[in-house]
């Protein structure tokens with residue numbers, strides 16, 4: 001049998017595909033004398049950063065941007081990354097429209113994510129999606145939902161979503177039969193209207209993104225910020241709140257939760273991260289997005305612990321709220 005470099009590479013690729021792509025990276029990492037994790041992080045993060053640029057229209061190209069419509073949620077997932085079980089309320093549509101207007105002059109996202117809390121709790125979510133489409137004609141506009149309220153969407157609204165090419169992302173957090181049935185029925189309706197959707201089995205990939213004390217109260221870590229940044233996934237969630245852009249959803253939400261009184265003052269360290277204002281130049285926005293970890297990353301854990309997804313009980317919530325307000 002003749003072995004050329006090409007055939008060896010092809011065979012290697014075939015084996016890797018059979019046993020999982022992780023193997024290829026593990027071998028390359030081993031050859032480079034790096035840990036698998038360090039190799040993957042460097043590779044993924046470099047790829048991510050390479051996607052940012054100032055376009056010919058003088059806008060900052062961004063892979064995805066997040067706008068929050070609601071902070072309350074109809075589920076109470078333990079370790080919700082945005083602390084939504086402890087928060088409430090919606091963002092006014094006028095604030096969101098202003099924000100779209102300001103930021104559409106500055107950024108060109110591939111994907112605009114409208115999310116929460118539970119997005120469908122917002123009485124004007126459909127109108128907000130349609131207005132987002134007006135500002136970003138060529139971007140994907142995606143409504144994120146946990147799916148519980150999908151059966152309540154009227155056909156007229158679905159038709160409107162289909163006309164405007166609005167997509168849905170159903171983030172699954174439960175596994176019971178009735179929940180699965182709601183999602184099965186909703187996706188059938190999406191298909192009949194020609195609406196694109198994705199189902200994310202989020203409950204299968206759940207992890208503790210912050211430490212907790214013996215009362216279940218979120219407590220900040222004291223990590224090496226560069227290590228914490230290397231293991232976190234929120235760094236890929238660029239978030240806009242009003243006229244400020246944050247390069248990670250965690251900082252944006254924990255800052256807000258603090259000001260809302262939903263989080264203890266132990267977290268005050270996140271307040272020193274101010275994001276970047278829409279009045280900044282495109283070059284400054286780009287530099288901010290590419291600037292990697294910040295000192296505030298030290299509040300995040302340096303190891304991500306995988307856990308089974310679960311819902312907080314009313315007692316859990318009461319206890320946490322009591323501690324925060326003490």
Ligand code: SF4
Pocket residue numbers: 073074075076077080081082084085116117118146173
């Ligand atoms: S459904 Fe999503 S937003 Fe709501 S509590 Fe669960 S993780 Fe948080």
Ligand code: SF4
Pocket residue numbers: 228229230232233234235247248249250251293294296297298299300
């Ligand atoms: S603060 Fe840093 S480590 Fe924490 S979620 Fe944001 S980017 Fe990740």
